Amino acid sequence: MESKSLNRGLSAAKAAKQDEFYTQYVDIQKEVEAYLEFDPDTFRGKIVYCNCDDPFESHFFKYFAANFNKLGLKKLITTSYDGSPIAGQLALFPEYDEGNGKRQRPKAMAVILDQVKDEDGDGAANVTDVELFLQRNQAARIALKGNDKYPGGDFRSPECIALLKQADIVVTNPPFSLFREYVAQLVEHGKKFLIIGPKNAITYKEFFPLIKDTKLWLGTGFANGNAYFSIPAGSGREYSDGVYDESTGLVKFRNVGWFTNLDHGRRHEELPLMTMADNLRFSKHKEIKGKAAYDRYDNYDAIEVPFTDAIPSDYDGAMGVPITFLDKYNPDQFEILGITKTWHGGASKTYPMQTQVNKDGKESLVSKLNDGPAIKVNEPPTGQTYYRVGTDNFIQLYARILIRRRTRPAGGTEK
Numbered sequence: 001m002e003s004k005s006l007n008r009g010l011s012a013a014k015a016a017k018q019d020e021f022y023t024q025y026v027d028i029q030k031e032v033e034a035y036l037e038f039d040p041d042t043f044r045g046k047i048v049y050c051n052c053d054d055p056f057e058s059h060f061f062k063y064f065a066a067n068f069n070k071l072g073l074k075k076l077i078t079t080s081y082d083g084s085p086i087a088g089q090l091a092l093f094p095e096y097d098e099g100n101g102k103r104q105r106p107k108a109m110a111v112i113l114d115q116v117k118d119e120d121g122d123g124a125a126n127v128t129d130v131e132l133f134l135q136r137n138q139a140a141r142i143a144l145k146g147n148d149k150y151p152g153g154d155f156r157s158p159e160c161i162a163l164l165k166q167a168d169i170v171v172t173n174p175p176f177s178l179f180r181e182y183v184a185q186l187v188e189h190g191k192k193f194l195i196i197g198p199k200n201a202i203t204y205k206e207f208f209p210l211i212k213d214t215k216l217w218l219g220t221g222f223a224n225g226n227a228y229f230s231i232p233a234g235s236g237r238e239y240s241d242g243v244y245d246e247s248t249g250l251v252k253f254r255n256v257g258w259f260t261n262l263d264h265g266r267r268h269e270e271l272p273l274m275t276m277a278d279n280l281r282f283s284k285h286k287e288i289k290g291k292a293a294y295d296r297y298d299n300y301d302a303i304e305v306p307f308t309d310a311i312p313s314d315y316d317g318a319m320g321v322p323i324t325f326l327d328k329y330n331p332d333q334f335e336i337l338g339i340t341k342t343w344h345g346g347a348s349k350t351y352p353m354q355t356q357v358n359k360d361g362k363e364s365l366v367s368k369l370n371d372g373p374a375i376k377v378n379e380p381p382t383g384q385t386y387y388r389v390g391t392d393n394f395i396q397l398y399a400r401i402l403i404r405r406r407t408r409p410a411g412g413t414e415k
């Protein structure tokens, strides 16, 4: 028991450490600009809240403070977390070190800007002016105390929830270890948001229904899911080989994306596709070219489309496509029907079931809920994972999103 809870404690500490990576200014700028290109007034008159951000360390704060007037913001609220190990600004505000110099880490605080003016009289309003403004206006910075349950600056703490309620748009890169909870809170409060998160969240049972119902979609940045972040000095060795690059000081994460409910242009671009007949004759993919027909699932009425660019333009039935399809998803062109993934229980009642292939290569979508639980087995020596249900063995295929071509635009009339 003791070692179990010790393990839990250690993995929580590990998860917390792994949450410490910081977004680059240029990535925020590129992403925000994609929304401005679609609608220059996306942020105009809005209260933006960065709720996992140390002011003056976070580039989210820096970006929105520096572009406060250009974006036409009404207010910028930033709250930092008591426990964040980054501490570059101890000297800036006395509240940060509690006046005794003992505290190693910055205390949680909220910084609230409702204007950015040329404080230093150099003819421009920029981040230096923001620093001056904050030094001159103590009311714009508030120490956050938290409560019995949450430390100061925790996005779940009552103080932060009160600030969230004021906000129109939440923009940040939150701790991935709390991503489910983080998103659930935004949805519960009906907020607009633009956040960074792990792409594997797409298949979470709490998350996928939001995508299916177009309440949330992918943003535009981080081509192919490759994203680079800075980390606290000296923590490079905590990352496995090939993740941390000493020369740049950045870690490279695969499979990270922007998630949002703000509109942008790419989701209104039509994905150019070939007909089914042309795909079967000319596809660049050997898995499609020369076949008589697309493969079908055994017990779900859909064709298997292993590549997004192999989606036939003229097929009206259901199609199973890779998750990366979502990077190109235009809700006027396709509707999402479900996902081929069980969550070992309830969700498969709502969404189509897991695609599996048995050890002879026979594919099927399997509903074994009534036949007893699927037992996960790792096959030595390959280490391949498969599932045993009764006497049958099933290898898990990649998850597929099930889609159907819209014959009429979302909310529009029949073509």
Ligand SMILES: C[S@@+](CC[C@H](N)C(=O)[O-])C[C@H]1O[C@@H](n2cnc3c(N)ncnc32)[C@H](O)[C@@H]1O
Pocket (backbone or CB within 6 Å): 019, 020, 021, 022, 023, 051, 052, 053, 054, 058, 059, 060, 080, 081, 083, 084, 085, 153, 154, 155, 156, 172, 173, 174, 175, 176, 178
């Ligand atoms: C992935 S980092 C990103 C930091 C910053 N938003 C950025 O993009 O540069 C997540 C941050 O959330 C902070 N954090 C961890 N748990 C938190 C919580 N419960 N509430 C608020 N912030 C938290 C961490 O200390 C960390 O600085």
